[in-house]
Amino acid sequence: DIVLTQSPGTLSLSPGEGATLSCTTSQSVSTSYVAWYRQKPGQAPSLLIYAASSRAPGVPDRLSGSGSGTDFTLTISRLEPEDFAVYFCQQYGSSPHTFGQGTKLEIK
C-alpha cells in the first residue's frame, strides 16, 4: 500500500497569512492522482483539489495544489475563518486508495 505522510501535524496561523501543507507518498503516484480534502468538525470531508492541481468546482483560487512524483503541496493564501479545519491528502492512482493522517490548521 502507498503510505501518505502529511506535515506538519498542526499549523497555527493568523487570518490573512499564507499556509503551506505538505504530503509525501511512499511511492510515486501515477499521473499525479492526488487529491486534497478539507474537513470541518462534525462534517464529512469535502474535495478541494484533484489530479494534484485542479480545483474542484466552487473552490476559490486562494487554494492551489502542486507537486508530482512523491511530493505534493496544498497552498492557501490569505487565510479566512473558513480555512481553519483539518486537511487530508489522498492518492487514488493505486488500489487501495489511501489517505494521509491529516494536518490541523488552527487559529493562532
Next chain:
Amino acid sequence: QVHLVQSGAEVKKPGSSMKVSCKASEGIFNNYGISWVRQAPVQGLEWLGGIIPVLGTGNYAQKFQDRVTISADESSRTVYMELSSLRLDDTAVYYCVRDSPRAFDVWGQGTLVTVSS
C-alpha cells in the same frame, strides 16, 4: 442536484454484522462508481472498497477482503456495504462517496456505527 443519503446510526455487538445503505441520485448511480470510506479516531480515513453499480462488480481493499461485501440495487438506486465479524475497532463513521475521475467529489452525510459489548 447530486447527492448521497445514508442510513442512520447503529449499535452492534462484537462478532455481529452491519449493513449500511446509501441512496444515490440518478445522476450518480448510472454514471459513476460508489466507494466506502470509514473514519475512526485512531486509524484516520480508510478506503474499504467500491462498486460500479451498473456493472455490479465490487473492488475491495485487501485488509477488508474477507469481511466486506458491497452491492447495488438498481431498482432503488441504493448501494449497500456489509461488514461482518465486527470488532471494537470497527467503531467509526462510515461514508459512501462518489468515485469519479475527480477523486471522491460527493460524500454522504456519514453513518456512525458503534461496536460495543
